[in-house]
């Protein structure tokens with residue numbers, strides 16, 4: 538893509554890109570320090586725009602409503618709260634897809650090995666290729682992640698067992714922590730989806746998921762904070778969730 | 782906002798994460814006007830803006846543990862949440878942006894003392910000024926995207942303007958804003 542993405546960063550921070558453009562930008566960003574620096578500058582502008590609205594005092598009733606509500610809403614929101622099963626496209630595996638799938642699985646296995654070997658840059662390239670390839674599948678779904686300052690994209694195909702996620706703006710980790718992804722099935726079972734890999738400055742993370750079942754068998758993806766090395770089941774606070 | 786103030790926010794947010802109501806309400810008093818102001822800017826009507834402002838603070842209460850002071854200031858975190866909630870509401874109700882004069886919603890801004898320090902405030906004021914002095918067509922495109930959640934192609938359709946023109950306007954406008962922002966950083 539060669540920094541074409543830099544041109545699109547302004548639109549990216551404003552949220553003006555269409556999902557596929559956005560994914561391409563993220564795929565490029567995750568491996569390009571130069572564009573990451575440019576992104577930080579545009580993020581500054583976006584923060585300025587957040588503060589550019591004229592402050593206005595809200596009615597007193599909001600404060601008293603909140604004060605009343607506080608005791609009742611202590612519970613951490615659970616993933617199940619907003620989970621809804623979206624009917625999958627029901628598309629069978631066409632021959633072309635099987636070929637693409639095989640290629641992707643090959644990349645995935647390689648990618649995991651590259652991460653283990655510390656070859657993040659190469660692994661990142663493959664994640665990017667897989668994401669862009671996935672996005673071009675006729676039945677692929679792109680879920681936008683946007684909550685509490687965390688931004689990203691999750692691309693998957695209901696009829697394939699692979700998915701790629703990009704995230705930006707996650708709270709910074711200390712050395713003994715990781716972000717771990719979980720796939721949630723209809724029974725509420727959480728399956729390890731792997732650890733998010735970060736580039737040099739922890740700004741931009743990505744994850745490739747190779748699931749034992751097709752993505753249509755899962756209803757949500759969640760990310761939790763876990764001790765280094767990951768956990769067999771989620772133990773830490775939920776950081777974000779995506780309904781599939 | 783000076784460092785002491787930022788550190789104070791971080792301490793208060795840790796207390797909020799632990800369920801401290803007084804800490805929560807003091808942060809509410811500090812930031813409610815900004816949150817409500819932004820919600821009003823995006824939504825254009827008071828009733829919905831009040832709901833969204835309330836929702837944003839409920840989130841601050843339930844998700845306090847996910848706030849990371851190392852990644853940015855609390856006002857940005859809270860306003861990001863506010864914008865997101867307000868845009869979700871717009872999409873949910875498939876609202877169209879108000880057509881006239883939506884950078885100044887009707888009345889003169891009231892004076893609300895701001896918690897930010899003078900330098901930070903000056904930087905935001907500079908950016909706001911820069912936004913308001915952009916060529917009209919560039920400013921509109923940026924505002925439709927940021928405050929109304931419209932994509933390039935939606936803006937093109939809404940304004941009946943070619944997509945390429947929309948993209949160029951957005952890029953040129955943002956370039957100028959970025960220049961202003963970078964200069965603010967240097968002079969700080």
Ligand SMILES: [Zn+2]
Pocket residue numbers: 539540541542543565569571572
């Ligand atoms: Zn680049």
